[in-house]
Amino acid sequence: MGISSTIGALPLSIPSPPAEWASFSLGPLTLYTYALCILAGIVLALMLTVSRWKRYGGNPDVVWDVAIWAIPFGILGGRLYHVFSSPDAYFGPDGDLARIPRIWEGGLGIWGAIALGAVGAWIGCRRSGVRLSAFADAAAPGILLAQAVGRLGNWFNQELFGAPTTLPWGLEIDPENANFPDGVPVDTLFHPTFLYELLWNLAGVALLLLLDKRFGLRGGMMFWAYAAFYTAGRVWIEALRIDDAELVTLFGVTQRLNVWTSILVLLGAIAVLIYLGTKRKGADTPSLYLPGREPSAVDSPDDTTDTHRADTDETKSTTRGNLVETNGSDEPLSERDSTDPKKRENDSRP
Numbered sequence: 001m002g003i004s005s006t007i008g009a010l011p012l013s014i015p016s017p018p019a020e021w022a023s024f025s026l027g028p029l030t031l032y033t034y035a036l037c038i039l040a041g042i043v044l045a046l047m048l049t050v051s052r053w054k055r056y057g058g059n060p061d062v063v064w065d066v067a068i069w070a071i072p073f074g075i076l077g078g079r080l081y082h083v084f085s086s087p088d089a090y091f092g093p094d095g096d097l098a099r100i101p102r103i104w105e106g107g108l109g110i111w112g113a114i115a116l117g118a119v120g121a122w123i124g125c126r127r128s129g130v131r132l133s134a135f136a137d138a139a140a141p142g143i144l145l146a147q148a149v150g151r152l153g154n155w156f157n158q159e160l161f162g163a164p165t166t167l168p169w170g171l172e173i174d175p176e177n178a179n180f181p182d183g184v185p186v187d188t189l190f191h192p193t194f195l196y197e198l199l200w201n202l203a204g205v206a207l208l209l210l211l212d213k214r215f216g217l218r219g220g221m222m223f224w225a226y227a228a229f230y231t232a233g234r235v236w237i238e239a240l241r242i243d244d245a246e247l248v249t250l251f252g253v254t255q256r257l258n259v260w261t262s263i264l265v266l267l268g269a270i271a272v273l274i275y276l277g278t279k280r281k282g283a284d285t286p287s288l289y290l291p292g293r294e295p296s297a298v299d300s301p302d303d304t305t306d307t308h309r310a311d312t313d314e315t316k317s318t319t320r321g322n323l324v325e326t327n328g329s330d331e332p333l334s335e336r337d338s339t340d341p342k343k344r345e346n347d348s349r350p
Contacts, residue, residue, distance in 0.1 A: 012168035014192050016158045019174060023104075032104035034153035041149035042071060045142030052138040058130065058288050059295075066124030066135055073120025074113040079103055081112025085246050085257050106157045110147065110234075111261055129293030134286065137222035141208045144226055148201035154194040162191025162240035171195075181242060191240045200233040219286045221276045228269035234262040 023032045046067055050060045083090050083100055086107070090100055099105065118132075121139075125132045154160045158177045164170075170189025173180050181188075207229065212222055238258045246257040289295065 013189050014169055014171045014195070016172050016174060017156050019158070019177065022156050022158075033156040034106050035104045037153035037156070038075075038108070038146075038150050041146035044149060045139070045146035048142040048145060049139045052141070053135075056134065056138055056288055058134075058138070062128045062130055062135075063138075065128045066121055066130075069120035069124035069127075070117045071120070073123075074117025075103070075108065077116025077119075078108035078110065078113030080116070081109030082107040085109055086244055087246065088244050106154065106159050108150075109258075110230075111258075111265070114143075126290075129290050130288050131286065131290060133220035133223070134218070134288040136220060137218055140223045140226035141205045141212075144201045144204045144208065144230060147230070148198045148205070151194045151198040151201070155192075160193060160241060160243050162193040162196075162237075163242050164188045165191050167191075169195075179243070190242075193237050193240050196237050196240075197233065200237065201230070204229045204233070216285070219276055219280060219283075221273060221280070224269045224272045224276065227265055228273060231262040231266035231269065235259055235266065238262060 023030055050063045053063050054060050089095055122132050125135050158173050159179050161171050171192035175186040247254050248257050248260050
């Protein structure tokens with residue numbers, strides 16, 4: 001686009017992708033890059049969660065069983081939160097209610113995704129006989145990884161960027177883009193908040209995995225550590241953004257709704273971590289399973305061994321049915337007939 005901040009002849013601004021990269025056609029289908037980024041994040045999150053769940057000693061199939069409930073619930077919750085936290089685009093004077101289901105245009109609120117996604121995960125965990133806290137601990141780094149990859153979709157859509165900046169890594173936005181602010185010079189650069197959050201989240205994934213390796217965070221602690229880390233970053237990143245959002249005034253300070261929500265969740269996450277840390281002292285590692293749903297009572301790889309053992313017992317029972325008891329012996333008739341002739345002669349005497 002030719003918009004850049006330079007030191008000497010070295011361009012240092014971050015270009016945005018061309019507008020046509022936001023979607024492309026594949027035969028009769030139109031694919032949206034934002035949706036593909038969300039999908040890629042989900043796939044990577046599932047792969048990481050499966051690996052961690054197996055390391056916990058759980059059946060990896062459980063992850064997929066829970067995911068089919070958690071993912072659609074999470075997407076629905078994320079969209080609803082976005083719509084009601086940024087209502088002007090849908091309910092305002094120039095709003096369009098028909099845009100509400102157009103997820104590919106961007107707009108998924110993480111708090112709605114986590115809240116309703118947790119409901120879906122709870123349903124899946126109950127059906128699979130595992131503890132929600134155990135599954136949440138296994139999934140937490142994967143959730144953060146999915147959020148990092150999903151932020152690339154904002155870059156392709158040229159949306160949710162921050163305030164103008166003169167920093168050398170400022171983000172270029174196409175002046176013809178509908179998201180370009182009114183009354184701002186066309187060569188203005190903006191804070192690349194998508195990149196800030198992407199890097200923050202990737203650092204969080206590494207930190208969570210390190211903490212888990214060092215301290216073995218369980219019983220919900222891993223999930224709440226994720227919540228605390230993510231919200232700590234979201235507070236300052238959200239405060240930089242200039243897109244339309246619901247504003248809330250608390251204690252005489254007006255801020256975006258997402259900023260206040262992040263602060264509230266951050267404080268709550270810290271309090272829960274302190275409580276769980278105190279409760280954990282001297283306690284055994286909690287089971288992955290709900291009471292009465294231990295591996296012997298749920299589907300597991302060991303079931304194949306139990307089936308084999310049952311088949312073996314049945315075979316023995318059938319074989320025993322063909323045995324002829326003679327003088328207290330369970331010797332098979334065919335084997336008795338093949339014995340020494342003198343023995344057969346003795347057996348035939350009255």
